[in-house]
Amino acid sequence: MRVHVADHPLITHKLTVLRDKNTAAPTFRALTEELVTLLAYEATRSVRVEAVDIETPVTKTTGVAISSPKPLVVPILRAGLGMLEGMVKLVPTAEVGFLGMVRNEETLQPDTYAERLPDDLSNRQCFVLDPMLATGGSLIAAIQYLLDRGATDVTAVCILGAPEGLAAVEKAMEGRDVTIVLGALDERLNEHGYIVPGLGDAGDRLYGLV
Ligand code: PRP
Numbered sequence: 001m002r003v004h005v006a007d008h009p010l011i012t013h014k015l016t017v018l019r020d021k022n023t024a025a026p027t028f029r030a031l032t033e034e035l036v037t038l039l040a041y042e043a044t045r046s047v048r049v050e051a052v053d054i055e056t057p058v059t060k061t062t063g064v065a066i067s068s069p070k071p072l073v074v075p076i077l078r079a080g081l082g083m084l085e086g087m088v089k090l091v092p093t094a095e096v097g098f099l100g101m102v103r104n105e106e107t108l109q110p111d112t113y114a115e116r117l118p119d120d121l122s123n124r125q126c127f128v129l130d131p132m133l134a135t136g137g138s139l140i141a142a143i144q145y146l147l148d149r150g151a152t153d154v155t156a157v158c159i160l161g162a163p164e165g166l167a168a169v170e171k172a173m174e175g176r177d178v179t180i181v182l183g184a185l186d187e188r189l190n191e192h193g194y195i196v197p198g199l200g201d202a203g204d205r206l207y208g209l210v
């Protein structure tokens with residue numbers, strides 16, 4: 001498994017505004033989208049391409065195009081939905097599947113309540129979107145879901161991660177072709193399983209309390 005933690009002042013600047021508890025939902029949503037587009041640039045570094053012949057106004061040449069089967073983007077509902085537009089802006093030909101997961105806030109175990117994915121993911125490159133990697137339970141379950149359907153190559157894009165959760169994902173995905181791209185690796189988890197300093201509950205900050 002590979003891990004990439006962003007190191008760019010624009011990302012840190014946007015993260016600082018995102019973390020601020022006084023940042024209201026419309027700004028939070030816009031910043032989430034912008035951050036994902038920046039992280040997607042790194043996350044798609046190994047996207048599969050194939051040679052294509054084209055003609056410029058000057059001459060014939062060979063370029064590259066994203067190859068088939070198209071990459072599959074999988075936002076984890078609900079908070080991951082806030083990352084979808086930022087990702088497909090960069091990879092508009094990607095297809096999109098959905099996984100709905102909610103963490104039981106007492107046991108911290110993930111529960112899968114919705115799934116809309118192709119049955120066969122053999123040979124598909126998959127990009128999982130979830131803003132928060134806290135205990136890692138939700139991300140491990142999501143990646144395992146995709147691997148069980150045949151995916152061999154999974155990249156997860158997360159805005160914030162906790163060291164405890166990242167270690168759990170690394171242990172569960174040892175030896176697998178899995179990459180985690182993080183906007184920042186924070187200090188720790190608190191006693192409620194929240195990332196510190198973090199940004200609070202990402203789903204609530206995007207969409208309000210339910
Ligand atoms: C949040 C977040 C992750 C999960 C992370 O979702 O978006 O999916 O918690 O926690 P973990 O690493 O400990 O599993 P939540 O369960 O709050 O659902 P929501 O997106 O509907 O708000």
Ligand code: URA
Pocket residue numbers: 132134193194195196198199200201202203
């Ligand atoms: N889920 C969130 O939305 N935030 C956290 O800090 C942890 C889990």
